[in-house]
Amino acid sequence: MDKHEEAVRRGEQAQYIVDSDLFTQAFDDTREAILNAIASLDNLRDDKARDLHSMVKALEKVKRCLKEHIVTGQLAHKEIEGRARMADYNPFKRRA
Numbered sequence: 043m044d045k046h047e048e049a050v051r052r053g054e055q056a057q058y059i060v061d062s063d064l065f066t067q068a069f070d071d072t073r074e075a076i077l078n079a080i081a082s083l084d085n086l087r088d089d090k091a092r093d094l095h096s097m098v099k100a101l102e103k104v105k106r107c108l109k110e111h112i113v114t115g116q117l118a119h120k121e122i123e124g125r126a127r128m129a130d131y132n133p134f135k136r137r138a
Contacts, residue, residue: 046118053115056108073101 043051059065080086080094 046121049111049118050115050122052111053113053118056111056115060105060108060112069101069105073098076101 076094076097080091080098083091083094085091
């Protein structure tokens with residue numbers, strides 16, 4: 043499996059995860075729990091608030107990373123298709 047095929051595979055797996063109801067619910071529940079913890083803090087400038095804010099950012103980064111794998115996989119798929127077309131292309135071949 044070359045790097046393009048691997049990228050396609052990872053993209054398909056990432057798409058499966060993102061489309062999963064279980065992932066969506068777990069992501070939303072985790073985000074909500076963190077936001078509720080932030081809302082319950084008395085001091086939004088302490089270390090715990092910064093840690094919770096970092097957790098929210100990390101969740102978003104996970105989602106962005108999955109979407110990047112999806113896009114990379116789609117581009118790799120187009121690259122593979124282009125290679126296949128070029129392999130079939132022969133400018134000297136007689137056309138019927």
